[in-house]
Amino acid sequence: MNIFVLVKRTFDTEEKITISGGKIQDDGAEYIINPYDEYAIEEAIQVRDAKGGKVTVVTIGGEDAEKQLRTALAMGADEAVLINTEDDLDELDQYSTALILAEYFKDKEVDLILAGNVAIDGGTGQVGPRVADLLGINYVTTITDLKIDGTSVKIVRDIEGDSEIIETSLPLLVTAQQGLNEPRYPSLPGIMKAKKKPLAELELDDLDIDEDDVEVKVETVEVFLPPKKEAGRILQGELSEQVKELVNLLHSEAKVV
């Protein structure tokens, strides 16, 4: 099977966000593979180990994203592709990101594409379904279970806490929800092997994409932090008195109940 995983390099979830000069500061920030993409990588490896084939991880970004690709290779992916847009594009939106990925896939034999259901930075969850649509293949989002038998696929999908049992077929794009699996940590031999695995770097030229074709449709004009939440009141006294006071405050002062 030809299996692909779309991955994104994101801030570590531990990172606090600071803004200066109207931009989010990334000096010294720690980066990780988007946590939902880790589920996608793990699932891809498991499918390959069961059915045979090859897992290719694909990302769009700058030179720095190589580190996350190497991590995916160390987990067990076979090949990695970095579509480097650093020199060509100042900004990307989900429209342009999906177009670039679709161009990459144009001449590929695709059985299964996996991605995270959302990236924890931008948080739009658009790119997976958009790519599937551009490739003309079906997609299922927020999956928590995947079973493949020949070309038939059985999926459990999380819909706001409920589960949908779905039947569909390959070729297919799925996006991973938490609970799909337990992503492995790269092993030491895995890390050693990853250094020798193929990592291709492509630019827009290599994909025959003209910068004008991937102009963004929406643009961010400002980033800002939410108003800082002041620490509130710690209630005092007997527990039962505190609870009485709390209910009273929620009812009369905060007016939320």
Add this chain to the structure above:
Amino acid sequence: MSNKVLVLAEVREGVLRNVSFEAIAASKQIADGGEVVGVLIGDGVSQLAGELIAYGADRVVTVEHPHLKTYTSDGFSQAFLAVYNQEKPNAVVFGHTSLGKDLSPKIASKLQSGLISDVTEIQGSGSATVYIRPIYSGKAFEKVKVKEGITFVTVRPNNIAPLTKDSGRTGAVSALSVEITNLRTIIKEVVRKSTTGVDLSEAKVVVAGGRGVKSAEGFEPLQQLADLLGGAVGASRGACDADYCDYSLQIGQTGKVVTPDLYIAAGISGAIQHLAGMSNSKVIVAINKDPEANIFKVADYGIVGDLFEVIPLLIEEFKALKVNA
């Protein structure tokens, strides 16, 4: 310049979801005096059209088909695009729900348009309109503008206030017949796991438990409190990892981001990832044995104590409040 806005209404178990009324309010703002057209897709849903009009839609177009009884991206995209092609709007609004998140990127791709997802506020009007949305799960926000093409947004539940219902409003309701073919996804079954039927992301009250809840049974008093307040139960990653509850309840940077009117955090320490998922709630109550717990830094009201003592007392007090009200 006024806009014509198409707004997709969402039906669950025969009832319109609140987020649909919020989406109509958002559409009114985007329409800037223009027409707001509600779209109802399903099988046996057209009787709900009047309610959309009562909440501010000027007109409603319905698409009904047996194949639209349950949502599939293939079925609903065919139906919605047929309405789109008939109406030719300048703007489209969906709710940022499971359905909206699944369907909107496909529609945006078909329309070769941008899509501003998960909008919590709309500022300005006309070409100066900006859409505010959380990034890094609410650790920061961004203002986004449409640069080219139609305006397409999904609105986060619980953030944009719906208009006051006016049952005296009238508007035309028309049915569009659409051929629904080539569904590549078959929904065999929907397994309902949420006990109260109140969706976590739409709930006005969330009672969330962490490691301090100690077991699956420990969630029972939290569920009782949530039921009493018409809310939903959530959890921290710690509680999910410890198998006290399902991952679908997880609130945080990996998990759901919620903005209820009232968030009660019980036995949750308040890791930065959890705070990202809930700190924009309107009122936060923290209950924790540890007075140094991080959660108290974002709480409006805090009680230092054992949740197994506090929650039952809270249930009693809220019951008393209801009786007296």
